[in-house]
Amino acid sequence: MTDNVLLSVEDVVVDLPTPRGNLRAVDRVNLTLGAGQTLGVVGESGCGKTMLSRAILQLLPKKAKLSGRVRFDGEDLLRLPAEKLRQLRGRSLAVVFQDPMTSLNPVLTIGTQLIETLQEHLELDDAAATRRSVELLAAVGIPAPEQRLAQYPHQLSGGMRQRVAIAIALSCEPKLLIADEPTTALDVTIQAQILDLLAREQRRRHMAMIIITHDLGVVAGRTDEVAVMYAGRVVERAPTAALFKKMRMPYTEALLAALPRLDAAPHTPLPAISGRPPDPTRPLQGCSFAPRCRYAVARCRTEKPALEAAETSAHQFACFHPIEIREGAGA
Amino acid sequence: MAFFVARRLLYLVPVLIAVSLLTFSIASLLPGDLAYTILGDQATPENVAALRRDMGLDQPIWWRYISWLGGVLQGDFGRSFRTGQTVLQAVAERLPVSIELMLLAQLGALGIGVPLAIVCAARSGGAFDRFMTGTAFGMLSVPTFLSAILLIYLFAVELRWLPATGYVPFAEDPLANLRFFVLPSLTLALAEWPTIMRVLRSDMIATLQEDYIALAKAKGLTPARILFVHALKPSSLTLVTITGINIGRLIGGAVIVETIFALPGIGRLLIGAILTRDLIILQGVVLLVGAGFVIMNFIVDMLYAVLDPRIRHGHA
Numbered sequence: 001m002t003d004n005v006l007l008s009v010e011d012v013v014v015d016l017p018t019p020r021g022n023l024r025a026v027d028r029v030n031l032t033l034g035a036g037q038t039l040g041v042v043g044e045s046g047c048g049k050t051m052l053s054r055a056i057l058q059l060l061p062k063k064a065k066l067s068g069r070v071r072f073d074g075e076d077l078l079r080l081p082a083e084k085l086r087q088l089r090g091r092s093l094a095v096v097f098q099d100p101m102t103s104l105n106p107v108l109t110i111g112t113q114l115i116e117t118l119q120e121h122l123e124l125d126d127a128a129a130t131r132r133s134v135e136l137l138a139a140v141g142i143p144a145p146e147q148r149l150a151q152y153p154h155q156l157s158g159g160m161r162q163r164v165a166i167a168i169a170l171s172c173e174p175k176l177l178i179a180d181e182p183t184t185a186l187d188v189t190i191q192a193q194i195l196d197l198l199a200r201e202q203r204r205r206h207m208a209m210i211i212i213t214h215d216l217g218v219v220a221g222r223t224d225e226v227a228v229m230y231a232g233r234v235v236e237r238a239p240t241a242a243l244f245k246k247m248r249m250p251y252t253e254a255l256l257a258a259l260p261r262l263d264a265a266p267h268t269p270l271p272a273i274s275g276r277p278p279d280p281t282r283p284l285q286g287c288s289f290a291p292r293c294r295y296a297v298a299r300c301r302t303e304k305p306a307l308e309a310a311e312t313s314a315h316q317f318a319c320f321h322p323i324e325i326r327e328g329a330g331a
Numbered sequence: 332m333a334f335f336v337a338r339r340l341l342y343l344v345p346v347l348i349a350v351s352l353l354t355f356s357i358a359s360l361l362p363g364d365l366a367y368t369i370l371g372d373q374a375t376p377e378n379v380a381a382l383r384r385d386m387g388l389d390q391p392i393w394w395r396y397i398s399w400l401g402g403v404l405q406g407d408f409g410r411s412f413r414t415g416q417t418v419l420q421a422v423a424e425r426l427p428v429s430i431e432l433m434l435l436a437q438l439g440a441l442g443i444g445v446p447l448a449i450v451c452a453a454r455s456g457g458a459f460d461r462f463m464t465g466t467a468f469g470m471l472s473v474p475t476f477l478s479a480i481l482l483i484y485l486f487a488v489e490l491r492w493l494p495a496t497g498y499v500p501f502a503e504d505p506l507a508n509l510r511f512f513v514l515p516s517l518t519l520a521l522a523e524w525p526t527i528m529r530v531l532r533s534d535m536i537a538t539l540q541e542d543y544i545a546l547a548k549a550k551g552l553t554p555a556r557i558l559f560v561h562a563l564k565p566s567s568l569t570l571v572t573i574t575g576i577n578i579g580r581l582i583g584g585a586v587i588v589e590t591i592f593a594l595p596g597i598g599r600l601l602i603g604a605i606l607t608r609d610l611i612i613l614q615g616v617v618l619l620v621g622a623g624f625v626i627m628n629f630i631v632d633m634l635y636a637v638l639d640p641r642i643r644h645g646h647a
Contacts, residue, residue, distance in 0.1 A: 057549055059545050059548060059549060086551045086552075086553065087551060088551065089548065089549050089550065089551035090549060090550035090551030090552070091551055094549070094550075095546070095549045097542055097545070097546060099542065102541065102542040102543065103542040103543055103545075103546045104543055104546070105543040105547070105561050105565070106543075106565060106639070106640070106641060107564045107565050107638065107639060107640060108560070108561070108564075116550070116552060116556070116560075117550045117551070117552075120550070120551055120552055120553070120556075121551060152640040152641070152644075154640070154641050154644070155644065165546075168546075168550065
């Protein structure tokens, strides 16, 4: 980690009141991200990764309760006045949502949606903003960008729409881009293209990026660091290379084992993680993964393991019985 | 788009035929004989029989309908047996008054309802929203004649700002004309804005939950731009439908309002025709008003395509 910290998330808790009681969507999460660094946040559906991203963006549902600290570029986002926050969003903090079918406004042209962001934050006249929009669309690999400006989202394919959403996010050269499952809603054939586009633009613009995904394969090779989330908590956090070399948390191992492999024999059943994530309105006393963990012992069910570093300070995990280190295990 | 327009136009044909059938039945199936009505108490059976033959009343009803419809299609809606005026003349004289009334009423209702809906949706569940939702519900239950009388009492009798009754053609004195229209159109607008406000409010609240609104916030757009540019247009489809249907309610309301405020419009023409049993005028006016309503709603439907590019490009 560099000393130049761009984003720090400290003890962030997100509570959502539901008819069945309080739902703790994010449970004391700590993260730091340096300028130009990339972080992958991985976990299955409902683990709180999207709520964490919304907490950073200050886009939580109205009734959600947020506590902790989110420091971004020297500002405390939770205590920033609305107007300051508005000037920061889109300018230095940008986002790409999961589903490009719903994240673009259906009744406004692509041009309007790009140009309005540019003109909100940068002093650009119409001609300059249009020129810049064409450049941006070309940069994200959209053919005939001039013609696209007058088109509506429904006239573009899903992959093209996600490219437009990325162009909008990149438009003001943000310092941090949060990509919330940017490829989940897309065809498999498009996914790699979009991820490579994000990685390329991230390096070119020296921008920090958080990729949120349920797919460990997405973060491998594309991020500097990975945080694995389960039931609202970060359960393992390590530099990407170190994590894939020796994962310590049984959940991470199970998550990786559940990925389909190209070298497996045809019709090999996928080892799914048995059981379901715990009910987030009824927190467990012990480790939240214990009911599904094949290594769990009595202590795991009564005591909650903390996220702690072991051999190297960079590799942290929350487990009493981490997987023993065997070089190349799981890979 | 052309296909969309053509299909909607085709729907109009059966609707208009149904309207003409219903209007014709009103006049023909009412108890009493038109010939007796015209000739009055002094009628002899011979006179009545002669008039019935002249007017074709001795023919079977389906034949009378077809020959009436034939006349209508050639622009002959009949002639009042009292004033000798043709239906078209009578309507043409009074139509501008009613159109001005309804236009001003609709503008007033939108002018009150739309801004309130936006403010309520932006702060939904807040004190102002709850107060306005309650007020709208209350206003919805106030009948037109009551608000008309209250407005006359307040603005014409007590404050003496505006005339209670009367009319000057717009061409003669535009300002005086508008002064005469303030209270009648406000009366109608007061009955219409709650529907507009409630419908747009709930659609806006739904739209504000959309991903593209979250993205608009994440882009750092101003709250005003998010509400007016990103949320209002996609929320307006039901509002447009309601505005079209409201035209029918406005016509009904105009009959009462024109009578109360002594405006020489279509509503008064209708009332007059009913009171004098001038059935030819009645069926002609009802047919024209009905057709006008259907055609206005067709035009309103076309507005969908203006609002939503997906309809324009035939995706929906």
